[in-house]
Amino acid sequence: MQESWDQITDVVVIGSGSAGLSAALSARSHGAEVLILERSGKLGGTSAVSGGLPWIPNNHHMQELGAEDSREEALTYLRRLSLGKMDEALCETYVDTAPDVIRFLEAETELEFVALTIPDYHPEFEGGKTGRSLTARVFPAGELGELRPALRMSPHFPFPVSLADVNDGKTNLLDPQMIADRMAKDLVGTGHALMAGMIAAAQDKGIGMQMGMRVRELVMEDGVVVGVVVETADGRQRIGARRGVVIASGGFEWNDELVRDFIFGPEIAPLSPPFNEGDGLKMAMGAGAELGNMSEAWFHASIRIPGEEYEGRQLNRLTSAERHSPGSIIVNAHGQRFVNEALSYHDVCLAMREHDPQTFEFPNAKAWIVIHHAFLDKYTFMTRMPGDPVPDWLTRAPTLRELADSIGVDADGLEATVARFNAHAKAGTDPDFHRGESAYDRYYGDPDRDGALRTLGPLDQPPFYACELRIGALGTRGGPRVTGNAQVRSTTGGVIAGLYAAGNAMASFTGMSYPGAGGTIGPALTFGYLAGRHAATGANRF
């Protein structure tokens, strides 16, 4: 068999995001030779363009905030959010393992994690906490050496700041001098920092990283995965994997056909790099993998700025201040609010995806953020900062009625909605959707205001503006079901020997829930780690 391979290693990892790098570092630390195969020309995957936060229950950094946590509280919280779709055993594995994975990464890389003061997305639920979301401090990307240009850069977080800076409260994140100083040192933050730290460590430990390598097939012998077939610019290669193959190639949000088949509901707008087309999913299906959680995604309410593209595709931008700041509401075509705008980006999308069986429509799928002029005087709206000219992608009108007519929204509905919202918002209440009642609702609001008024404020200063809001997706979260060692389960029972999955390529074990900031990367790091460890400690198959 060896004669038929172009390359041979112990463990092949497909994908270079946080799940893939975690798998690779874990496998290497357990004695395996490892090769990472990245389809695109950049390293870092979806994690590199993200905020880079792992959500880690009961992590050792929580003590630094004076926060306490326990296994039981974490499981109670996850159970509360999952509406019965949680895989109890995998959740326990996650909660039990994740804190050790952070210690592992701190030992094996130069990354330094900090617990953030961001509350869980539902801190009001039993077991909800603050301190489970971690971030890496800014990282000197120059340590990547010749791989520095290959680090995937984020259109969402272009500047070298970390949410740890927000925690510290000592750094003015818009200070040009600070930005210049950090750029002079080639420091990077957010997902760049997480991935730069992991890639630098992989480089130091001799882990192979090859880009432009799209894995198209799994090579199986007698039901065991022993290698992969890779498509490259120079043709196809067969790469042997003596101990295992880890699928960590992201979700399928950029594959229209798979999305149409598996994700019920309105069109979704992906926020990830456009290489997540379900390559890993299709290969796992071909190998006989049992699938799970296929209808779910990590949703994110998003906005498009016309003319902006990332990697040649329309960029869908993250929203935060646009929904959380006072003087902003979200309405549907009836001009009606339908959700607490300050909920997490995922939960807002759950409301946008609601189906009305009477009209057989998704009444909230087409929605708009509506703001008044005072909002623009004080808060950032997408790339527009206070003091900038108002961009033409914000629809403007002197009255709410005219605004409604311009965007195709019921004018009577919008006027009535704003009148009712304003009457309560002035007093800091929202009896309709309870905005501002949760600590999370207030976290991203106006820090100069108190209580619910951090996020609540009337829309009473014309002109008024509107921008369409879309159901975005950070990634899908369905794929092959795995064991506690991240081994892929077979439809015929047992596991597919030699095959592992982690990250957005595997079936998420928390169903539809998104527990807190980093709910994607926390499990990705954890199950990547488990996959790498199990694969590395197995015997060579050839």
Add this chain to the structure above:
Amino acid sequence: MPEIRITRSAAVDPATAWAFISEMDNWAPLLTGYESHVKTDKRHSRWTVKGELAGLTRIAEIDVAVTEWKASERIAFTLTGVNEPFAGGGEFTVAGIGAPVPASDDAPVRTDSVVKRIALAAMRWLLRLLTRRGGEHASDGPATPLARAGPAGRRTTLACRLEVSASGGSGPIMNLLLPAILDAVAQDTAGRIVAALEAR
């Protein structure tokens, strides 16, 4: 105000160079990120360009007004962002030279503050990320090592000065990014203009 200056020599005579440079339709498509331009009148035009930074591309519309026209020598102009808050200006100059000169004799970039000088140095790495061509320049050195030798009187120095300043709330941070962006665009565009001239 962030500013860049770039000088190239081309193995053509000054009259040919002027004829090429003075008619924007000749070189407009050679501008990095060029999408389109529309002439409003003899002095005014609106340009649409697509800027790229680390994989993110964004469309910008710019109004250009010619403020000085000295035939065979110099064109000065102003720039005003239509959908982005920035403004600036610059000039093209054309002059004959009598002997071969290094093509990449770019004048040092002038900046107005310590912050901008730091930023300029800091942003060098962005050159690799801007465009593929920009990346090639960043790693491979000057775009045109030496002007192609030609007979005396058949060589021309082309120079461009460009200054752009962002304003508004995002201005201070955008001004950190601009020098590297302008530099990469100018390097890239200059290389293409010289190549186009010499191919005529």
